[in-house]
Amino acid sequence: MRALLLLSVIVMSSAVLVADEHSITFDEHTDFAKLRTFTIRNGKCDSTRPELNNPLYLKKIADTIRTALTARGMKEIADRPDLFVDYRISGTELSTADQPSQRLRGGDLYVEGTVTLDLVRREPSLLVWEGIFHDTEDNGSKLAQKFPTDVKKLLSKYPPKK
Numbered sequence: 001m002r003a004l005l006l007l008s009v010i011v012m013s014s015a016v017l018v019a020d021e022h023s024i025t026f027d028e029h030t031d032f033a034k035l036r037t038f039t040i041r042n043g044k045c046d047s048t049r050p051e052l053n054n055p056l057y058l059k060k061i062a063d064t065i066r067t068a069l070t071a072r073g074m075k076e077i078a079d080r081p082d083l084f085v086d087y088r089i090s091g092t093e094l095s096t097a098d099q100p101s102q103r104l105r106g107g108d109l110y111v112e113g114t115v116t117l118d119l120v121r122r123e124p125s126l127l128v129w130e131g132i133f134h135d136t137e138d139n140g141s142k143l144a145q146k147f148p149t150d151v152k153k154l155l156s157k158y159p160p161k162k
Contacts, residue, residue, distance in 0.1 A: 022133040022150070024157045030128040032159035035121065037077045038069055041084040047091035049111065051144035061087060064148040065117065068155035083128075086118040087151075091143055112136045113143045115150050119158070129158060 026032075040062050045053040065085055066076060074083075091113035112134070119129040131154035137143040 020133070020135050020150070022131065022154060024129070024131050024154070024160065026129040026160045027126070030121070032128075035082040035119075035128075035159075036073070037075050037081040038083040038085055038119075039076060039078055039081040040065060040087075041120075042086040043089075044087070045089045047089060047113070049091040049093070049140045049143075051140040052089050052091045052113070052147075057144060058089075060148060061089065061115075061151060064151045065155065068152050069158070072155070072158060080122065082122060084120045084122060086120060088114075088116045089147065090114045091140060093140070110136055110138050111140045111143045113147065115147050115154070117151065117154055129160065131155070131157065 043058045043062055045058060047053050051057065065087065069085070070076065091111055093109060093111050114135075115133045117129075117131045118127055120126065121128045133147075133150040133154050135143060135146055135150055137146060
């Protein structure tokens with residue numbers, strides 16, 4: 001009986017740690033077949049987590065974006081691209097003690113993060129595609145390891161199917 005109770009507590013608390021979700025929105029009036037070139041314009045991190053907020057990590061995410069878009073037949077150019085790619089990363093340490101069902105147990109720490117990718121048409125300057133991936137892991141290092149995979153998953157949905 002005690003083992004069953006322990007197992008159910010573990011299963012319930014681990015549900016928080018595997019909660020990944022993503023969303024894609026896009027401009028239905030954009031002809032994505034005409035958008036063939038891109039440049040990575042802005043990369044930002046809104047986290048104090050050292051695993052996420054450093055220039056090498058931002059470069060790694062940019063390289064992942066570059067590789068994914070190139071694999072989809074797009075070409076990176078510096079002068080007058082069809083699309084600008086902007087991305088943002090956030091990561092926050094939280095506790096399950098903030099959830100009513102976990103308050104009596106003291107809670108476990110976990111890290112929740114978000115990657116947002118914006119594809120902005122150059123002329124006119126207009127957001128035409130946005131992908132957002134929320135991920136939750138039990139520590140910042142795991143979150144940092146997962147974000148490149150999350151970026152690939154988002155960009156696998158580009159160009160959108162109408």
